[in-house]
Amino acid sequence: MSAPVAPAGPAAPAGPAAPAGPAVPVAVQGPLYAEDDLVPLSALQHVLYCERQCALIHVERAWAENRQTAAGRILHARVHAPGGERRRGVRTEFGVRLVSFALGVSGVADVVEFHAGPGGETPFPVEYKRGRAKGGDCDRVQLCAQAVCLEEMLDVRLEAGALYYGEARRRVEVVFDPPLRAATRAAAERVHEIVASGRTPPAVYGGKCRACSLLELCRPKGVARSVRGYLQAIVEGP
Numbered sequence: 420m421s422a423p424v425a426p427a428g429p430a431a432p433a434g435p436a437a438p439a440g441p442a443v444p445v446a447v448q449g450p451l452y453a454e455d456d457l458v459p460l461s462a463l464q465h466v467l468y469c470e471r472q473c474a475l476i477h478v479e480r481a482w483a484e485n486r487q488t489a490a491g492r493i494l495h496a497r498v499h500a501p502g503g504e505r506r507r508g509v510r511t512e513f514g515v516r517l518v519s520f521a522l523g524v525s526g527v528a529d530v531v532e533f534h535a536g537p538g539g540e541t542p543f544p545v546e547y548k549r550g551r552a553k554g555g556d557c558d559r560v561q562l563c564a565q566a567v568c569l570e571e572m573l574d575v576r577l578e579a580g581a582l583y584y585g586e587a588r589r590r591v592e593v594v595f596d597p598p599l600r601a602a603t604r605a606a607a608e609r610v611h612e613i614v615a616s617g618r619t620p621p622a623v624y625g626g627k628c629r630a631c632s633l634l635e636l637c638r639p640k641g642v643a644r645s646v647r648g649y650l651q652a653i654v655e656g657p
């Protein structure tokens with residue numbers, strides 16, 4: 420992992436339904452991350468949920484599923500299937516590959532709607548969530564990161580997108596205002612710092628741990644050490 424650099428004209432990774440756009444993110448100013456340093460867009464959610472969880476997944480490559488993550492994975496696999504449709508002036512693309520060299524992230528958007536208007540089509544990302552709206556900024560930051568990706572890829576400005584919560588069957592509009600954009604950039608920078616450090620922060624047990632799929636691996640009530648160290652201790656014995 421290296422600090423952001425300014426590569427000459429990086430191209431977005433190939434994807435099934437990426438909308439046509441300029442290869443060089445002309446809307447972006449300032450330093451950019453290199454392609455090798457991109458992290459998954461989902462890491463922004465992880466770092467906001469728990470920095471240790473982020474490090475376990477993105478530094479130590481640990482992963483475990485619980486009921487929530489399995490249900491979420493199945494939902495996203497369904498929604499991520501590439502394709503598209505057009506209804507009442509809205510073109511909809513599913514499973515859109517995304518990249519932002521300014522944030523240093525790449526991933527896949529569930530749905531991007533393209534709303535027709537006098538000035539052409541305006542992209543409008545929609546992220547599907549299985550449950551209800553959670554407290555905190557995790558979901559909004561993830562959506563805003565998708566918007567930043569689309570802005571870079573298409574050289575447009577996005578004002579808003581939406582989160583769709585399956586349990587409540589509710590679509591919530593999210594405005595990409597300056598505080599949300601700042602929170603998104605800060606989350607991305609923190610992920611890159613954690614990955615660059617190669618270190619896993621110690622566990623801090625709290626209410627969030629009960630819903631964490633990594634609870635067994637993390638052992639937040641036990642001795643705070645990395646999963647790598649924990650496995651090493653098992654292999655080496657007492």
Ligand code: SF4
Pocket residue numbers: 468469470471472475622623624625627628629631632633634637638639
């Ligand atoms: S169990 Fe708790 S401390 Fe450990 S990764 Fe999950 S949320 Fe973080």
